[in-house]
Amino acid sequence: MHVQEKSGQDAYDPQAIVEKWMRVWQQRRAFEAKGLTTDEGDDRPGSYVVSMYPYPSGDLHMGHGEVYSISDAIARFGRMRGHNVLTPIGWDSFGLPAENAAFKRDLDPRDWTYANIEVQAESFRRLGMSFDWRTRLHTSDPEFYRWNQWLFLRMFERGLAVRRAAPVNWCPQDATVLANEQVLQGRCERCGAAVVRRELTQWFFRTTAYAQRLLDDMAQLKGRWPDDVLTMQRNWIGRSDGAHIDFRIAGRDESVRVFSTRPDTLFGATFMVVAADAALAEDLCAPDQRAGFEVYRDTVRTATDIERLAADRPRTGVPLGRHAINPMTGEKMPIYAADYVLSGYGTGAIMAVPAHDQRDLDFARAMDLPVRVVMDTGEPDPAETGIAISGDGVLVNSDEFDGLRKDEAIVAITEKLARDGTGEAALAYRLRDWLLSRQRYWGTPIPIVHCPVCGEVPVPDDELPVRLPEIGYKLRPEGGIPPLASATDWVNVACPTCGGAAQRDTDTMDTFVDSSWYYLRYPNPNYTDGPFDPEGVRRWLPVDHYVGGKEHATGHLLYARFITKVCHDLGLVPFVEPFTRLTNQGQVIMNGRSMSKTLGNLVNLQEQLGQFGPDAVRVTMVFAGPPEEDIDWADVSPTGSVKWLARVWRLAGDLDPGSLGADPAAGDRPTRQAIHRLIDETTRQMEITRLNVAIARLMELTSLLRKAIDRGPGAADPAVREGVGALARMLSCFAPFTAEEVWERIGEPATVANCMWPEADQSLVTQDLVTCVVQVAGKVRDRLEVPADIAEDDLRELAVQSAKVLSALNGTDVLRVIVRAPRLVNVVPAR
Ligand code: ANZ
Ligand code: ZN
Numbered sequence: 001m002h003v004q005e006k007s008g009q010d011a012y013d014p015q016a017i018v019e020k021w022m023r024v025w026q027q028r029r030a031f032e033a034k035g036l037t038t039d040e041g042d043d044r045p046g047s048y049v050v051s052m053y054p055y056p057s058g059d060l061h062m063g064h065g066e067v068y069s070i071s072d073a074i075a076r077f078g079r080m081r082g083h084n085v086l087t088p089i090g091w092d093s094f095g096l097p098a099e100n101a102a103f104k105r106d107l108d109p110r111d112w113t114y115a116n117i118e119v120q121a122e123s124f125r126r127l128g129m130s131f132d133w134r135t136r137l138h139t140s141d142p143e144f145y146r147w148n149q150w151l152f153l154r155m156f157e158r159g160l161a162v163r164r165a166a167p168v169n170w171c172p173q174d175a176t177v178l179a180n181e182q183v184l185q186g187r188c189e190r191c192g193a194a195v196v197r198r199e200l201t202q203w204f205f206r207t208t209a210y211a212q213r214l215l216d217d218m219a220q221l222k223g224r225w226p227d228d229v230l231t232m233q234r235n236w237i238g239r240s241d242g243a244h245i246d247f248r249i250a251g252r253d254e255s256v257r258v259f260s261t262r263p264d265t266l267f268g269a270t271f272m273v274v275a276a277d278a279a280l281a282e283d284l285c286a287p288d289q290r291a292g293f294e295v296y297r298d299t300v301r302t303a304t305d306i307e308r309l310a311a312d313r314p315r316t317g318v319p320l321g322r323h324a325i326n327p328m329t330g331e332k333m334p335i336y337a338a339d340y341v342l343s344g345y346g347t348g349a350i351m352a353v354p355a356h357d358q359r360d361l362d363f364a365r366a367m368d369l370p371v372r373v374v375m376d377t378g379e380p381d382p383a384e385t386g387i388a389i390s391g392d393g394v395l396v397n398s399d400e401f402d403g404l405r406k407d408e409a410i411v412a413i414t415e416k417l418a419r420d421g422t423g424e425a426a427l428a429y430r431l432r433d434w435l436l437s438r439q440r441y442w443g444t445p446i447p448i449v450h451c452p453v454c455g456e457v458p459v460p461d462d463e464l465p466v467r468l469p470e471i472g473y474k475l476r477p478e479g480g481i482p483p484l485a486s487a488t489d490w491v492n493v494a495c496p497t498c499g500g501a502a503q504r505d506t507d508t509m510d511t512f513v514d515s516s517w518y519y520l521r522y523p524n525p526n527y528t529d530g531p532f533d534p535e536g537v538r539r540w541l542p543v544d545h546y547v548g549g550k551e552h553a554t555g556h557l558l559y560a561r562f563i564t565k566v567c568h569d570l571g572l573v574p575f576v577e578p579f580t581r582l583t584n585q586g587q588v589i590m591n592g593r594s595m596s597k598t599l600g601n602l603v604n605l606q607e608q609l610g611q612f613g614p615d616a617v618r619v620t621m622v623f624a625g626p627p628e629e630d631i632d633w634a635d636v637s638p639t640g641s642v643k644w645l646a647r648v649w650r651l652a653g654d655l656d657p658g659s660l661g662a663d664p665a666a667g668d669r670p671t672r673q674a675i676h677r678l679i680d681e682t683t684r685q686m687e688i689t690r691l692n693v694a695i696a697r698l699m700e701l702t703s704l705l706r707k708a709i710d711r712g713p714g715a716a717d718p719a720v721r722e723g724v725g726a727l728a729r730m731l732s733c734f735a736p737f738t739a740e741e742v743w744e745r746i747g748e749p750a751t752v753a754n755c756m757w758p759e760a761d762q763s764l765v766t767q768d769l770v771t772c773v774v775q776v777a778g779k780v781r782d783r784l785e786v787p788a789d790i791a792e793d794d795l796r797e798l799a800v801q802s803a804k805v806l807s808a809l810n811g812t813d814v815l816r817v818i819v820r821a822p823r824l825v826n827v828v829p830a831r
């Protein structure tokens with residue numbers, strides 16, 4: 001049973017209107033942008049509104065309902081404001097879940113994926129999303145992933161795609177490596193299994209080569225992207241300024257380089273620590289320490305970086321049986337291998353300054369190593385307190401540098417190192433290269449052939465796409481051998497260079513490669529001369545408004561920025577940032593928690609739609625709060641939304657047909673003023689994407705019109721008709737089906753979706769002002785300009801806050817305030 005407002009013939013039925021308007025919109029091609037890639041003589045400004053594309057894991061869920069309700073409201077608003085809006089839709093259709101689901105059901109991931117896409121497409125239509133369906137793309141189509149391969153090859157040519165051995169995050173459950181971004185608190189983001197570290201040869205995109213540009217270009221995004229997303233990216237890139245310092249190794253020719261943000265503390269360095277899992281540790285280890293070192297190293301390898309960095313972890317390590325020489329003091333410092341130094345950051349080696357670094361101090365105390373204070377801040381001796389000195393002070397125990405402040409000392413010591421040839425100023429970034437390889441089937445094959453003679457040979461462009469072999473899905477990944485490796489017919493090929501026997505690369509690409517550039521292809525998804533049509537890019541990009549979840553802050557959104565810069569450097573796009581404006585939507589949760597099968601608190605979108613209809617569900621999602629906040633479905637009321645929509649619908653039925661075509665200016669002036677003020681406010685809220693507040697204003701407008709019909713000026717007044725028409729137009733951003741129905745009922749020609757947004761008449765919006773005299777104890781103290789219809793309470797508030805009134809009162813309490821709105825206020829002080 002679905003909810004209906006009243007019963008009988010003349011009742012608002014939110015379901016009955018769906019098919020009807022879906023058909024009308026389709027016939028009229030209501031949402032097709034003009035001039036996708038060719039000039040159709042449209043001089044409206046273009047606007048490209050994109051929401052992060054869906055993953056076809058089944059039918060649409062509540063989260064999809066939320067994000068697309070928001071982006072569709074933004075798109076429809078833009079269209080009604082006279083923009084030529086493009087809102088595209090496509091599918092992120094490669095990836096692990098398809099493969100896992102397909103295994104479970106013994107299906108080809110293709111069949112599973114494409115069937116789900118059809119289901120979702122139909123659901124989007126039934127939700128009234130105003131997509132331009134000509135943009136439709138699927139990343140698992142060879143016509144799409146071919147261009148992943150093409151971009152990969154361009155990056156390979158420029159040294160931006162490289163293959164190297166690296167310790168990686170390995171998910172034993174999914175039998176694949178994971179990017180850092182996909183490891184949450186030491187666990188696989190997808191399946192929750194504990195992630196282990198493994199040394200594997202893998203493909204990487206060199207995001208680190210763009211670290212500084214990724215930071216610098218954030219200046220373009222400030223104020224247009226949410227601040228917290230920018231902060232997350234800045235921290236993720238994590239630039240540190242410091243120095244590289246070289247330490248000679250006693251009894252050896254080479255030296256070891258460390259990265260330090262505190263070269264000013266060099267005189268306090270009393271030992272050195274090398275990441276236990278770094279090749280350097282292995283290399284430095286003296287023969288008599290090897291046995292102990294290897295045992296220790298193997299335990300370290302099982303821990304994740306996050307565990308290793310935890311402040312409350314006991315400090316462990318082993319001596320490597322060698323010494324480094326402090327370039328300032330000439331002292332011999334023992335070298336240790338430990339887990340708290342990470343192999344992937346800086347140089348993987350540090351100078352330990354226990355007096356001024358807490359982790360070093362903990363380690364020194366555990367190993368009984370010397371602690372020397374080199375910065376005097378007045379804090380007590382760390383060797384006794386166990387608390388490192390972290391404040392700023394002046395240098396001590398540092399020879400010629402004694403007495404310098406921290407900043408001065410950093411400069412002076414770095415300069416001295418540079419003069420001596422033992423160091424230099426340096427930067428470190430937390431950002432790592434993007435680990436691209438996945439040992440799974442359902443993804444883009446890497447277009448490289450491994451030849452025993454020629455090495456890594458790119459597949460020639462004219463042989464792209466390297467298609468996925470059809471049989472691959474039956475081959476489960478076992479023991480870390482990728483499924484593609486077992487497709488021998490596919491793997492064994494002639495080397496493109498020498499013609500000898502060679503083998504295809506058997507990894508597939510991370511699906512974040514697809515999503516890093518898909519928005520560039522939408523304007524012409526069938527383009528065959530390159531990854532995207534330059535004319536389409538010229539017309540629509542960069543994306544004017546991008547909508548999606550904050551969980552992508554340091555993954556997808558960073559990758560997309562990186563690939564855009566690469567495309568810029570390849571001469572493919574003229575801009576360096578892909579998304580001019582970003583809106584994050586919150587999650588739909590239930591009873592305070594994320595929805596999940598195990599918690600049993602899943603809300604099914606289709607059931608909600610069946611019960612309340614698409615409009616009420618959409619309104620509920622947008623009205624629940626600001627877009628970026630989570631919505632607790634237990635706290636919202638789709639029934640309330642149905643009621644409101646039914647009220648709007650009834651307004652239309654109650655209008656006097658005789659007023660059709662009447663001049664609104666002939667309508668009741670106070671009613672018009674109130675209507676236009678609400679139009680004005682709604683418009684302003686829409687402009688700043690406060691969609692929930694905009695809906696609240698539309699609800700006010702509904703009540704106002706109800707009163708106007710019931711209590712005057714009545715159903716025949718042209719102002720009332722004007723108000724209902726404006727309401728229908730504005731409503732079409734949130735409840736498109738009902739809005740069309742209302743528009744039709746009041747006798748207007750279809751479709752409201754293609755109408756202009758109502759314009760607030762500023763002469764009606766501006767309030768008539770009058771002068772209000774404010775007295776204190778009967779003496780005139782101030783004159784205020786106030787709206788003629790100001791409410792008594794508002795006027796009282798204004799008066800008692802007036803600076804002149806406050807100074808006249810001079811601290812005396814107020815006994816009474818007599819308000820005669822709008823002309824007079826008398827403040828009576830207490831005696
Ligand atoms: C000496 C020193 C003295 C340091 C002192 C800090 C304080 P951020 O700011 O996060 O960049 N470090 C360097 N490489 C490391 C690695 N691979 N794993 C763990 N720690 C590492 O941190 C830079 C500081 O962290 C560096 O500066 C180094 O310790 C340590 F009073 O050098 B410092
Ligand atoms: Zn060859």
